Amino acid sequence: MAGVHQTEARGFTLIELIVTIVILGILTSLAIPMARMSIQRQKERELRYDLRTMRDALDRYKEAYDRQLFREKGDSSGYPKSLEILVKGVEINGGKTLRFLREIPVDPMTGKAEWGMRSMEDDPESDSWDETAVYDVYTKAEGVGMDGTRYRTW
Numbered sequence: 001m002a003g004v005h006q007t008e009a010r011g012f013t014l015i016e017l018i019v020t021i022v023i024l025g026i027l028t029s030l031a032i033p034m035a036r037m038s039i040q041r042q043k044e045r046e047l048r049y050d051l052r053t054m055r056d057a058l059d060r061y062k063e064a065y066d067r068q069l070f071r072e073k074g075d076s077s078g079y080p081k082s083l084e085i086l087v088k089g090v091e092i093n094g095g096k097t098l099r100f101l102r103e104i105p106v107d108p109m110t111g112k113a114e115w116g117m118r119s120m121e122d123d124p125e126s127d128s129w130d131e132t133a134v135y136d137v138y139t140k141a142e143g144v145g146m147d148g149t150r151y152r153t154w
Contacts (some may be wrong), residue, residue, distance in 0.1 A: 005089075006100055022071050041146060050108070053101070054101065054105070057101045058134060068093075070092045070093065077133045077135070080133060083117070086100040086101040088101065109141030110139065116129070116138040116139065118137075119133050119134065128153075138152050
């Protein structure tokens with residue numbers, strides 16, 4: 001069959017390219033919500049950890065106060081006047097400094113190291129703080145978690 005010239009097909013046809021693009025589009029549209037949900041879940045996990053860490057530090061401060069390891073002037077509740085005191089620490093009997101936090105964590109929801117605070121006298125649903133002592137902390141982030149509860153109630 002001399003003289004018959006065979007041509008080789010090279011490349012993709014337009015239909016193959018369109019099908020490939022459609023498949024990639026479908027996969028991407030499925031992956032984006034899953035990635036967003038994963039990021040949201042991670043932020044919520046960090047928020048719960050940070051709240052637990054700060055609440056534990058508040059409890060340890062109160063316990064040290066109750067054990068009379070230190071005394072703050074004018075403080076009757078046994079809770080710190082600010083979160084900064086947990087980082088700065090207090091001088092205990094014997095001249096050593098007792099610290100309760102290394103640093104105030106950054107709220108993963110707001111991106112700031114600013115937290116809502118409540119004293120023992122504050123209403124748990126209130127956003128106001130009477131600035132007497134820090135009994136509890138909460139996020140200032142608006143929104144609802146994946147479990148359906150408002151972040152501020154965590």
